[in-house]
Amino acid sequence: MSRHDDEGLMARARELAGAVARRTPPNPWVGCVIARDGEIVGEGATEPPGARHAERQALDVAGARARGASAYVTLEPCSHQGRTGPCADALVDAGVARVAVALEDPDPRVRGEGIARLRAAGITVDVGVGADGVRADLAPYLHQRATGRAYCVVKTALSLDGRVAAADGSSRWITGNAARADAHRLRADSQAIIVGAGTALVDRPRLTARPLDTTIERPPLRVLLDARGRVPATGPLFEVDDAPTLVCTTEAAPAEARVAWGSSGAKVEVLPGAAGGGVDLGATLDLLAHHDVLQAMVEGGPTVHGALVSAGLVDRIVAYVAAALLGPEGRPGFSLPSPPTIEDALRFRLLEARALGDDVRLDYVPSDPAPGGA
DSSP: OOOOOHHHHHHHHHHHHHTTTTTSTTSOOOEEEEEETTEEEEEEEOOSTTSOOHHHHHHHHHGGGGTTOEEEEEEOOOOSOSSSOOHHHHHHHHTOSEEEEEEOOOSTTTTTHHHHHHHHTTOEEEEOTTHHHHHHHTHHHHHHHHHSSOEEEEEEEEOTTSEEEOTTSOOTTSSOHHHHHHHHHHHHTOSEEEEEHHHHHHHOOOOOOOOSSSOOSSOOEEEEEOSSOOSOSOSGGGOTTTSOEEEEEOTTSOHHHHHHHHHTTOEEEEOOBOTTSSBOHHHHHHHHHHTTOSEEEEOOOHHHHHHHHHTTOOSEEEEEEOSOOOOTTSEESOOOOOOSSGGGSOOEEEEEEEEETTEEEEEEEESSOOTTOO
16 A cells, blocks of 8 residues: 555545445544554444444454554544443554544543543544544534534525525526535435425425435434424425424414324424524524434525524525526525625625536635534
8 A cells, every 4th residue: 555644644534434424423424544654554434323433443454453553533532431432442452552633522421531541541642633624524513512503504596696586486496407416415414404384385395315326324304493383284294204304383383283293293392482483593403403413404495594694593504506597576595684784794704616517506604603613
């Protein structure tokens, strides 16, 4: 095998982690590379919950060659006993001489303890190798563990003039095939997909992930926000054999609506109402974190998207901009109060721009990202 430097070996560990990102939640997707004198002798990535973590998989491959070697891990090795033993102990027992860690794990069960355990055993530990890239890769996990709230991705499909629907309310299809396929990959990267009552009534969405490049082992949780019981318990959203459905509602919803939702097989949670009406969105994201959701993708309409932005709950915006114009009578993408001046406009930072056929995908994060964000 060819020789590699620290950055190159951590880049390989990131690549391994990225390949399993859809399979590991609520655990983080972690990659591990074990090298001796710059030559890779073992590799591993986190397996689905209950199976081996990346470090143990790499150690199993390396065998006796791990003694005296260096391990490159994208996230701090765990130090607690879960369904598998502590990875920090496994590295100590294998006799590795050095561990390069990209990031400390914010999980309160670890949070520096794994690094401390390695150092106490006489292992050299270097923290921060490839940190920026791994921080971006693991943004949903880091945010959820640091805040106790699901990482919120608002997905919208817009015309060039910022409209999500024509004057008659029609919106299918604004974007082309490539953008729609990419949106299904984004769904597959999420553990929950959120829709508001208005969108559910108009579009009757199925909200399933159908990417062409992979098989989805666990479909994302479909989440309906319906404060007043407007959406009947019928249609694709309540075909729970396709994917699980959770209805987040309030005390304002009639009891018969809650009973009907539950009878359909959906789970129903009663949450506080928002000050301006609707379901409290912060409480919704908190609840989803308790349901092991790391990333929640929101496909609501302008009202839900605007409320999330106004409340400062958006961690990322993914905008698919179509090569079309819908005119001033079309529906805007975000229902927001107009800023009094341009200086008062809400600002976002562009992370990525990518062409998808005639359309463009634009990824933004708030100018001042929340703790644990990208």
